[in-house]
Amino acid sequence: xxxxxxxxxxxxxxxxxxxxxxxxxxxxxxxxxxxxxxxxxxxxxxxxxxxxxxxxxxxxxxxxxxxxxxxxxxxxxxxxxxxxxxxxxxxxxxxxxxxxxxxxxxxxxxxxxxxxxxxxxxxxxxxxxxxxxxxxxxxxxxxxxxxxxxxxxxxxxxxxxxxxxxxxxxxxxxxxxxxxxxxxxxxxxxxxxxxxxxxxxxxxxxxxxxxxxxxxxxxxxxxxx
Amino acid sequence: xxxxxxxxxxxxxxxxxxxxxxxxxxxxxxxxxxxxxxxxxxxxxxxxxxxxxxxxxxxxxxxxxxxxxxxxxxxxxxxxxxxxxxxxxxxxxxxxxxxxxxxxxxxxxxxxxxxxxxxxxxxxxxxxxxxxxxxxxxxxxxxxxxxxxxxxxxxxxxxxxxxxxxxxxxxxxxxxxxxxxxxxxxxxxxxxxxxxxxxxxxxxxxxxxxxxxxxxxxxxxxxxxxxxxxxxxxxxxxxxxxxxxxxxxxxxxxxxxxxxxxxxxxxxxxxxxxxxxxxxxxxxxxxxxxxxxxxxxxxxx
Numbered sequence: 001x002x003x004x005x006x007x008x009x010x011x012x013x014x015x016x017x018x019x020x021x022x023x024x025x026x027x028x029x030x031x032x033x034x035x036x037x038x039x040x041x042x043x044x045x046x047x048x049x050x051x052x053x054x055x056x057x058x059x060x061x062x063x064x065x066x067x068x069x070x071x072x073x074x075x076x077x078x079x080x081x082x083x084x085x086x087x088x089x090x091x092x093x094x095x096x097x098x099x100x101x102x103x104x105x106x107x108x109x110x111x112x113x114x115x116x117x118x119x120x121x122x123x124x125x126x127x128x129x130x131x132x133x134x135x136x137x138x139x140x141x142x143x144x145x146x147x148x149x150x151x152x153x154x155x156x157x158x159x160x161x162x163x164x165x166x167x168x169x170x171x172x173x174x175x176x177x178x179x180x181x182x183x184x185x186x187x188x189x190x191x192x193x194x195x196x197x198x199x200x201x202x203x204x205x206x207x208x209x210x211x212x213x214x215x216x217x218x219x220x221x222x223x224x225x
Numbered sequence: 226x227x228x229x230x231x232x233x234x235x236x237x238x239x240x241x242x243x244x245x246x247x248x249x250x251x252x253x254x255x256x257x258x259x260x261x262x263x264x265x266x267x268x269x270x271x272x273x274x275x276x277x278x279x280x281x282x283x284x285x286x287x288x289x290x291x292x293x294x295x296x297x298x299x300x301x302x303x304x305x306x307x308x309x310x311x312x313x314x315x316x317x318x319x320x321x322x323x324x325x326x327x328x329x330x331x332x333x334x335x336x337x338x339x340x341x342x343x344x345x346x347x348x349x350x351x352x353x354x355x356x357x358x359x360x361x362x363x364x365x366x367x368x369x370x371x372x373x374x375x376x377x378x379x380x381x382x383x384x385x386x387x388x389x390x391x392x393x394x395x396x397x398x399x400x401x402x403x404x405x406x407x408x409x410x411x412x413x414x415x416x417x418x419x420x421x422x423x424x425x426x427x428x429x430x431x432x433x434x435x436x437x438x439x440x441x442x443x444x445x446x447x448x449x450x451x452x453x454x455x456x457x458x459x460x461x462x463x464x465x466x467x468x469x470x471x472x473x474x475x476x477x478x479x480x481x482x483x484x485x486x487x488x489x490x491x492x493x494x495x496x497x498x499x500x501x502x503x504x505x506x507x508x509x510x511x512x513x514x515x516x517x518x519x520x521x522x523x524x525x526x
Contacts, residue, residue: 008306013307017304075341079338083345169335171333173333177297178304185299185306187299194425
């Protein structure tokens with residue numbers, strides 16, 4: 001125990017604090033993921049529009065999401081909004097805004113990709129069978145697009161969960177920060193706490209992300225038949 | 226062709242927008258010189274306008290003071306196993322809140338965002354082992370200091386280095402990016418440095434006698450020498466002597482003056498010595514109390 005530095009976990013309420021930190025990380029990522037999935041679908045459809053204005057807007061949005069590191073976005077929303085507009089957004093809300101902004105952009109691009117991957121002849125065949133536009137989407141395009149979307153969007157979701165470790169930079173005390181606090185508070189007494197605590201955090205992230213991956217695999221299997 | 230042009234235009238627009246947003250909020254990276262410069266300008270504007278900070282009366286009326294502290298820098302500001310903030314800085318923060326008659330709310334800050342927190346008024350005071358520098362003093366207002374910091378050099382007991390000239394052909398261990406590295410490179414270019422990326426690597430190398438001495442913040446080397454057998458801090462203070470002080474938002478004079486007054490009172494009752502004995506003694510030992518502690522309002526050493 002001491003060699004692995006796991007003893008610090010059982011000091012006081014350390015284990016409970018780590019779980020509470022995980023709760024904060026999960027809460028912020030769940031809210032952001034839900035917003036990203038819903039708005040991302042709509043944004044993806046918007047991105048397939050041929051209208052040049054729509055294309056420029058979605059292109060600019062997507063480039064910003066891709067170019068800007070999430071940490072910079074967090075600083076802009078948390079500190080920048082206060083500075084420029086006097087808006088005082090709480091650290092938690094700032095995190096949700098940034099993660100949703102990122103998620104909607106990337107999700108939209110995934111949705112666009114899977115919609116465009118449906119061959120044109122399927123639209124035309126369906127139209128020839130007398131289906132209207134809504135029917136084509138509902139019966140032909142969406143079921144196929146969603147299946148193609150699953151693996152990539154799961155990847156995005158797990159990435160979002162893991163990236164919540166950045167929000168400690170704007171003062172949100174989540175699982176990573178609690179871990180650092182525990183390690184530093186015991187730097188002299190148990191120098192090996194680094195292994196024990198980071199190992200525990202690794203396990204916690206795994207326990208959160210693994211069921212999501214399993215769900216994705218289950219859905220893929222179910223739909224491939 | 227048209228499609229390609231459209232793409233280029235979109236990327237250019239995105240970059241322009243990104244640049245605008247970045248310069249608009251300045252200092253979001255908070256370390257680069259240009260960002261810092263535009264940041265302080267923006268801060269000054271905001272300060273004269275809406276007033277980013279809360280004055281002493283506003284804090285009293287709200288019944289709560291918001292203080293930025295470290296939550297992972299033992300023994301200055303950390304969270305104990307019960308989940309409570311503790312440490313040398315936190316003792317002072319608790320006492321200030323008590324004297325002001327308000328509740329205290331702690332915000333966990335990082336070294337990189339302390340200035341930003343004050344410039345946006347998201348905290349009233351920063352008490353996070355904040356070293357006073359000219360660059361920072363342009364962006365925040367420092368109260369009177371309550372601690373000294375300098376560089377220190379620790380060496381093996383069988384070959385104690387009390388002066389840098391004794392290093393000779395040996396190597397001095399430093400951690401990359403620290404004040405110690407900068408100082409030795411500038412002032413003693415003749416000394417060979419052995420650089421390590423992390424504290425842990427430097428420590429292991431020094432323990433394996435890879436260098437004759439190890440230079441770092443004096444608090445760090447003292448803590449190391451006290452925690453292990455066979456090492457002596459031969460040089461306790463090297464280079465310029467810096468101080469650590471509370472900081473408030475630029476221009477928040479009512480709060481600044483109150484803190485200085487209250488700290489002078491605390492200095493008179495030797496509060497910082499008892500604070501040292503309560504929080505730092507276990508790590509640094511009694512020998513360094515006079516080296517590290519400053520009682521504000523008393524004659525500076």
